[in-house]
Amino acid sequence: MMPEPTGVIHDIGYRHYEGARLGRGSAFGALMLHSLRGVFGLGRAARAKIIPFILAGILLLPGVVSIAIMALVKQQGMGYSDYASIMQPVLAIFLAAQSPYLVAPDLRFRVLPLYLSRPVAVLDYLGAKLAALTIAMFLVLAVPLTLLFAGELLVDLPGPPHTAEYFSAMGGAVILAVLLAALGLALASFTPRRGLGVASVIAFYLFTSVVSIVFFGVFMSIGRDVAAKWAMLINPFFLVDSVQVALFGTDPSNGEGYPPGLWSCLFVLMAIVVALAGLFLRYRKAASS
Amino acid sequence: MNAVVADITYRAMLGRKRIWLLALLPAALIGMAALLRLIGGPDEHTAVILMEKFSIGTMLPLLGLIAGTGVIAPEIEDGTIIHLLAKPISRPVIALTKFVVAASLVAVFGALSTFIAAFLLIRDESGVAYGFALGALLGGVAYAAVFMLVGVITRHAVTVGVIYALVWEGLVGGYVPGARTFSIQQWATSIADRISSSPFLTSDVSLGFAVSAVVVVTVGSLVWAGQRLRSLSLTGDE
Numbered sequence: 001m002m003p004e005p006t007g008v009i010h011d012i013g014y015r016h017y018e019g020a021r022l023g024r025g026s027a028f029g030a031l032m033l034h035s036l037r038g039v040f041g042l043g044r045a046a047r048a049k050i051i052p053f054i055l056a057g058i059l060l061l062p063g064v065v066s067i068a069i070m071a072l073v074k075q076q077g078m079g080y081s082d083y084a085s086i087m088q089p090v091l092a093i094f095l096a097a098q099s100p101y102l103v104a105p106d107l108r109f110r111v112l113p114l115y116l117s118r119p120v121a122v123l124d125y126l127g128a129k130l131a132a133l134t135i136a137m138f139l140v141l142a143v144p145l146t147l148l149f150a151g152e153l154l155v156d157l158p159g160p161p162h163t164a165e166y167f168s169a170m171g172g173a174v175i176l177a178v179l180l181a182a183l184g185l186a187l188a189s190f191t192p193r194r195g196l197g198v199a200s201v202i203a204f205y206l207f208t209s210v211v212s213i214v215f216f217g218v219f220m221s222i223g224r225d226v227a228a229k230w231a232m233l234i235n236p237f238f239l240v241d242s243v244q245v246a247l248f249g250t251d252p253s254n255g256e257g258y259p260p261g262l263w264s265c266l267f268v269l270m271a272i273v274v275a276l277a278g279l280f281l282r283y284r285k286a287a288s289s
Numbered sequence: 290m291n292a293v294v295a296d297i298t299y300r301a302m303l304g305r306k307r308i309w310l311l312a313l314l315p316a317a318l319i320g321m322a323a324l325l326r327l328i329g330g331p332d333e334h335t336a337v338i339l340m341e342k343f344s345i346g347t348m349l350p351l352l353g354l355i356a357g358t359g360v361i362a363p364e365i366e367d368g369t370i371i372h373l374l375a376k377p378i379s380r381p382v383i384a385l386t387k388f389v390v391a392a393s394l395v396a397v398f399g400a401l402s403t404f405i406a407a408f409l410l411i412r413d414e415s416g417v418a419y420g421f422a423l424g425a426l427l428g429g430v431a432y433a434a435v436f437m438l439v440g441v442i443t444r445h446a447v448t449v450g451v452i453y454a455l456v457w458e459g460l461v462g463g464y465v466p467g468a469r470t471f472s473i474q475q476w477a478t479s480i481a482d483r484i485s486s487s488p489f490l491t492s493d494v495s496l497g498f499a500v501s502a503v504v505v506v507t508v509g510s511l512v513w514a515g516q517r518l519r520s521l522s523l524t525g526d527e
Contacts, residue, residue, distance in 0.1 A: 051448055089455045097448040191306055195362055198447040199355050200310060202455075207317060210347045218325060218335050 024119040028128050031120065035132035039098045048101075055094045056140050059087055063144040067151030074157060080148065080169035081244060082253030084141055084176055088237040091180070092205040094140055095133075099184035100197030102129045108192035122283050130181055130279075138177035145169050168248030176240040179268055182275035183236065189282050209235045216256075229259050233267060243268055291378055291386050298360050298390040307359050311394060314348045315402030322406035333417065336410040337489040340421040344403045345477050349425055350454035352399045353432025356391040358447055362440035365521070374521065381515030388437055388511055395429035420485030428477025431503045434510040435473070441514045441521070470494060476502050 034043070040056075041049030066077030084091065106112050115125055149166045187204055188197035212234035219228035232238045232254055242258035243265050244250050252258055302308070321343065325335055364370040373383060403425040407418035439453075440446040458472045469475045476499035479492035494502075 047444075051445060089459060093448070093451055093455060096451060097445075193363060193366075195358055195366070195447040196307060196310070196355075198451065199351065199358075202451045203310060203314065203351050206347045206351065206455075207314070210343050211317075211321065214321065214325075214339055214342055217338050218328075221334065 024121075024124060027118060027120045028124045031115075031125065031128040032132050035102050035129055036135055038101060039132060039136040051097050052094065055090055055097065056143075058090050059094070059140050060144045060147065062087065063148040063151070066148055067155065070152060070155045070157060074155075076152075076157065076162070078148065079251070079253075080145055080162060080165040081172065081248075081250035082241070083145055083148075083169060084172065085237050085241050085253040087141075088209075088235075091137070091141065091176075091237070092202060095137065095180050095184045096198045096201035096205065098136065099133055099181075099201055100188040100191075100194045102133060103185060103189040104192055104194045104197050107189070108194075122280075126185075126279060126283055130185055130276075133181035133185060134177045137180050138173055141173040141176065142170060145173065164248075165250065168244060168250050171248055172240060172244035172250075175243055175268060176237070179236060179240060179272055182272045182279070186275040186279040186282070189279055205236070209237075212238065226259065229256060232256065232258060233264055236271070239264055239267055239271075290389060291382055294373065294378065294383060294386045295390055298387055301363070302356065302359055302390065302394060307355060310355050311352060311398050314351060315398045318343055318348055318402050318406045319409065322409045326410060333411055333414055333487055334489045336407055336414075336417055337487055339410065340403065340407055340417065340481070341478060341490065344399075344406065344421060344425060345428065345474055345481070346459075348402075349395075349399050349429055349477065350432060350450075350458070350474065352395050353391075353429055354436050354447060354450045354454065356394040356398075357433040357436025358440035358450065360387040360391045360440075361437055362444075362446050365441070366444065370521070374518070380518040381512070384437070384441075384511060384515040384518055388434055388514070391433040391437055392430045395433050396426055399429040400426035415487040416485040417481075417487050417490075420481035420483070420487075420490075423484055424477040424479075424481030427480055427500070427503045428473050431473045431476070431506050434507040434514075438510040438514045438517070441517045466493065470498075473503075473506070475499075 037043050040052045062078050062083070069075060069077040078086070106115070112125075116122065120128075145166065149162075152161055183204065184201050187201045191197050191200065212231050215231035215234070216228045219225070219231055233242060238254055238258075241253050245252050245258055246260075246262055246264055258264065302311075318339075321339065325339065361370070364373065374380065400422050404418050404422035407421050411417060413419065436446065436450050439449050443449055454474075457468065458474045461468045462472050462475065475492065475494050478490070479494040479496060479499045480503075482490045482492040483496040
């Protein structure tokens with residue numbers, strides 16, 4: 001006869017969570033901070049830090065050189081308002097390289113349902129990702145501008161400091177960051193593959209910039225200067241630059257000027273709305289799968 | 290060459306979203322050529338600008354990047370390459386097959402669309418269409434080989450490729466004349482320049498150097514990628 005089985009449940013130390021339950025807002029904040037750190041590779045492998053920091057370093061370079069020029073020859077080096085337009089390929093590469101990281105792994109490894117089983121809603125998730133990328137894009141542009149301004153104040157050039165230019169460039173940087181983040185996330189979210197996401201974001205930038213260059217050249221050569229100026233606005237960087245010109249009265253950085261009026265502000269708003277709508281529609285489907 | 294591997298690779302390339310990126314850019318090129326024809330008598334100068342900036346300068350590196358990394362990098366990322374490597378097929382043959390697939394895609398989507406767009410704009414004036422089609426073909430083959438090698442070497446292949454194409458060929462090549470000697474884009478342009486007689490096109494690399502550089506880079510990348518596949522390590526990344 002078999003002895004009666006005596007099962008024992010061992011206490012291996014599982015414990016209940018007894019801390020405060022933070023709500024939706026904290027989840028949003030935590031996700032945003034995590035994403036923002038991830039954009040720069042913080043909290044990821046050392047290999048993930050190389051590319052964002054090299055690109056951020058390249059973005060800083062003209063500022064540093066400019067301060068050296070100011071210190072040595074006492075002349076204004078690089079301007080504030082055209083910093084973004086001049087460095088646009090590097091900003092575009094940064095956007096292309098880092099925006100797929102924010103959305104692609106979550107789609108690829110299907111962890112979105114895990115996020116959504118918590119108090120985080122789809123809108124919170126997207127808002128946190130968008131805010132993280134916006135802050136990152138603003139930082140990589142605002143830090144060099146601020147460094148340049150600090151350098152200018154320290155070198156103490158003859159004449160008044162370019163305070164107004166600095167603040168209008170910072171305003172332009174905010175608009176550019178929102179536009180780029182919305183476009184980058186919308187394009188990157190269409191594929192769960194990181195490589196393909198990088199390719200589609202950079203393809204979008206190259207396509208718009210080349211189309212605007214070609215049409216600008218063709219319109220100029222047949223003497224339709226007004227149409228040529230409209231063609232400049234196809235490039236998102238010059239579009240934001242023209243907003244900067246319209247709102248803050250800075251000098252246009254394309255050397256030709258833009259069509260007058262506030263049309264460019266409307267275009268920027270429309271581009272942001274279209275990108276966000278595309279992003280939201282994409283995630284309405286992704287969340288249910 | 291291995292027909293089964295080629296077949297699988299073609300299906301992976303053409304059956305997914307990748308095809309959209311591959312097809313959209315050539316479609317945009319032909320669309321722009323048609324639009325330019327509509328808005329005002331297209332001349333040779335316009336055609337050369339469109340070909341140089343859009344076709345060779347933008348579309349070709351992107352197609353090379355998408356096709357070159359696309360044939361092998363997703364498999365390495367997923368780890369499914371191990372099933373392929375476990376088969377009794379020599380690794381250099383796998384590399385060669387994948388390269389042939391990438392190169393044929395770039396040839397069809399890149400060189401053919403370049404020829405159609407140029408022909409649409411100015412017919413066969415000054416041989417611009419033939420020159421750019423051949424330049425795009427040879428340049429595209431070199432891009433496909435180089436970017437496939439990059440895809441085998443690093444997980445961040447597309448980012449590295451974009452940095453090469455934009456920073457080295459675009460920014461550095463624009464200011465430093467010496468850098469142009471080592472740029473696939475310039476080799477493609479110089480091949481186009483030597484074939485066409487258009488006065489609007491200039492290049493500073495000789496035809497002999499450009500063609501031999503394309504051959505050396507393509508063969509070198511292929512051999513290196515084949516060797517690299519023989520000792521590929523599949524370590525996790527993120």
